[in-house]
Amino acid sequence: MLRTFSRTAWCLALAAGTGLAAQDGEALFRKSCMSCHTIGGGVKTGPDLKGVTTRRPREWALAFIQAPGSFIDKGDPVALQLLKDANNVKMPELGITAAEADAILKLIDELTKSGKVLGSKGIDRPPTPLDLQKGKAMFEGRLRFAGGGPACLSCHSASGSGTFGGGRLGPQLNAAPGKYGKNLATTIENPAFPSMVNVFAKKALTPEEAFQVAAYLHSVGTQPPPRKDIVFPIVGFVGLLGSLALGGHLGRKRFRGVRKNLVPKA
Amino acid sequence: MANGFLNTFLFVGLPYMALAIAIAVGILRFRSRPFSYSSLSSQFLENEQLFWGSNLFHWGLGWVLGGHLVGLLIPRTVLWWNANPLRLFVLESTALIGALLALFGVSALMVRRFYNKRVVAVTTPMDRILLTLLLIQILTGIDTALRYRWGSSWYASAAVPYLRSLLLFAPRPEFIVSLPWGPKLHMVSGFLVILAIPFTRLVHFLVVPIWYLWRKPQVVIWNRRTGARS
Numbered sequence: 001m002l003r004t005f006s007r008t009a010w011c012l013a014l015a016a017g018t019g020l021a022a023q024d025g026e027a028l029f030r031k032s033c034m035s036c037h038t039i040g041g042g043v044k045t046g047p048d049l050k051g052v053t054t055r056r057p058r059e060w061a062l063a064f065i066q067a068p069g070s071f072i073d074k075g076d077p078v079a080l081q082l083l084k085d086a087n088n089v090k091m092p093e094l095g096i097t098a099a100e101a102d103a104i105l106k107l108i109d110e111l112t113k114s115g116k117v118l119g120s121k122g123i124d125r126p127p128t129p130l131d132l133q134k135g136k137a138m139f140e141g142r143l144r145f146a147g148g149g150p151a152c153l154s155c156h157s158a159s160g161s162g163t164f165g166g167g168r169l170g171p172q173l174n175a176a177p178g179k180y181g182k183n184l185a186t187t188i189e190n191p192a193f194p195s196m197v198n199v200f201a202k203k204a205l206t207p208e209e210a211f212q213v214a215a216y217l218h219s220v221g222t223q224p225p226p227r228k229d230i231v232f233p234i235v236g237f238v239g240l241l242g243s244l245a246l247g248g249h250l251g252r253k254r255f256r257g258v259r260k261n262l263v264p265k266a
Numbered sequence: 267m268a269n270g271f272l273n274t275f276l277f278v279g280l281p282y283m284a285l286a287i288a289i290a291v292g293i294l295r296f297r298s299r300p301f302s303y304s305s306l307s308s309q310f311l312e313n314e315q316l317f318w319g320s321n322l323f324h325w326g327l328g329w330v331l332g333g334h335l336v337g338l339l340i341p342r343t344v345l346w347w348n349a350n351p352l353r354l355f356v357l358e359s360t361a362l363i364g365a366l367l368a369l370f371g372v373s374a375l376m377v378r379r380f381y382n383k384r385v386v387a388v389t390t391p392m393d394r395i396l397l398t399l400l401l402i403q404i405l406t407g408i409d410t411a412l413r414y415r416w417g418s419s420w421y422a423s424a425a426v427p428y429l430r431s432l433l434l435f436a437p438r439p440e441f442i443v444s445l446p447w448g449p450k451l452h453m454v455s456g457f458l459v460i461l462a463i464p465f466t467r468l469v470h471f472l473v474v475p476i477w478y479l480w481r482k483p484q485v486v487i488w489n490r491r492t493g494a495r496s
Contacts, residue, residue: 141349141419150345153354154419162351169414169446194444199423232359233412239363240370244322251317 025107029118031197032094033104035190036086036183038119039111044183045089047082051112053105065101069093089179092192122186123207127215135216136161138209149203152213155195159220164231170195177218185214276454277439281432284461291464292472305470311384315374323371329364330407333357333418338429341422348419357418362411369404372397396466399459406452414449425453 029039036046052061056078064071064079068091071079083090096104111118127135137143139161141151152158157166158173166172170193180187189210191200205213296303309316337344348354376397379389411417428441442450463469 140351141345141354142351144346144349148342150419150423151349153351154348154416154423162354164351164355167414167416167420169417169420195424198427198438198441229412229415232355232362232415235359236362236366239359240366243325243363243367244370247318247322247325251321254317256313 025103025110026118028096028100028104029107030190031201032096032192034119035187035192036089036091038117038121039108040115040117041119042121044119044121044186045086045180046091047085049108052108053112058105061105062098062101065104066096066098067093087179087181092194094192094194094197119190120186121183122189123211127212127218131212131215132219135212135214135219138213139216145203145205145209147200147203147205149200149205158217159223161220165229168229173217174220174222177214178222184217185210188213273439273443276450276457277428277442278432278437280454281457281460282437284457288460288463292469295464295469303469303473305467306388308385308388311388312378312382315378315382319371319374319378321371322367323375326364326367326369326371327404330361330368333361333364334421337418337422338426341426344418344422348416348422354416354419358411358416361418362408365404365408365411369401369408372400372404376401392462392466396462396468399455399462403452403455403459406448406455410449410452414446417449425449 029037033049036044037049038044040048040050042048056064060078068079072083072090107118134143138145139152139156139158141153145151152173153162153166155167155170156173157168177184185207189205189207191197344357347357378385379393379397380386414420424441424445428438431438431441442453459468463472
């Protein structure tokens with residue numbers, strides 16, 4: 001039984017390690033690229049990728065998709081220009097394999113030839129007060145996302161959000177509008193951040209929801225929220241003291257006398 | 267690449283290995299030494315530190331572990347509860363109090379096991395290893411709760427899909443490999459605690475005598491006192 005179990009475990013470990021990702025270019029693009037890029041839909045945080053293989057050598061594009069940071073580190077002029085154009089937002093290391101990068105490039109070639117468009121620049125209208133109200137409610141979780149995704153507050157904070165402040169797993173988001181500008185909504189709609197990709201893979205925000213959350217973030221200003229972290233540990237410590245007092249009270253009639261007599265004889 | 271293999275080992279290989287060994291060795295121990303399925307009371311040797319250590323550890327851990335299991339079973343309900351920021355704070359605070367109680371308790375138990383001469387005499391190396399593992403598990407949990415709050419929400423969204431994928435034999439470590447090392451260390455020490463179950467006194471939780479709750483009442487008669495009167 002143990003051997004069978006171990007074999008199963010190691011087969012599964014090997015499968016996960018070697019990667020069983022389907023080489024579906026469109027699925028890969030939607031999962032990893034669409035938060036910042038379109039194919040024929042216009043410039044977002046990153047460039048429109050329509051015709052990218054005619055603008056750059058294919059080998060360069062293949063290598064760049066797999067490890068964009070290394071191109072910046074070695075001072076590649078094209079990579080540095082792209083970084084500048086993207087308002088210094090670095091393309092994240094997404095762990096894309098050579099085969100996956102090839103599938104993405106094939107998709108780009110195919111759509112470039114056919115003239116089809118994938119990805120858009122999102123909703124383009126000024127936000128209303130209702131948008132801001134809904135965006136705040138969704139950020140905090142009071143209004144659930146239609147796809148069932150967790151509220152932003154679980155991991156993030158922004159000025160004025162949550163009675164006791166936001167989460168600390170992810171970054172504080174007051175600076176996000178300045179970083180992503182008008183592309184914030186599409187970045188939220190298709191997050192390519194490693195910790196969010198899988199969580200939201202089947203629970204993506206609708207374009208409307210992403211627009212409203214982005215509108216709320218644009219409205220909160222660039223000042224980071226006052227840190228309310230101290231309240232949480234203080235409540236925990238006071239609760240601990242209260243519990244100790246309760247424990248002592250509940251156990252006040254325990255059989256101390258009987259055991260004290262027995263212990264010296266032990 | 268090395269990091270990828272490390273993650274695969276820690277979050278796919280280790281949990282299955284720990285579970286397989288815990289089940290196999292647990293069965294072997296039960297068949298070969300059934301009366302060792304116990305926490306082997308040392309209450310007669312020292313009772314005061316045990317009262318504080320054991321009670322607070324079990325209360326605290328029961329609350330926190332119960333919360334983890336509830337999150338695993340009904341994550342959507344946890345997210346619904348957390349949809350109100352005040353309710354989220356209440357849940358997180360009570361969980362933190364439980365964790366601090368468990369920390370207080372395990373610390374008292376460690377002081378007792380490591381420094382009380384009578385108790386040291388009946389302490390095995392595995393007792394020391396188990397208490398150390400539990401201390402690490404509780405400390406990393408408190409660290410996660412404080413530094414990466416609000417854990418109950420992101421646990422339900424990211425860690426639960428990973429744990430469920432393990433239970434369904436279709437592991438998806440990608441849900442958690444991008445987490446910081448603090449929470450990941452909490453998971454790894456949790457798998458090590460599972461691994462330790464059949465080798466330590468921790469097996470006693472598998473034979474908690476809950477049937478006392480529904481068995482027929484028993485009348486206990488003290489023969490010696492009756493004999494003394496006669």
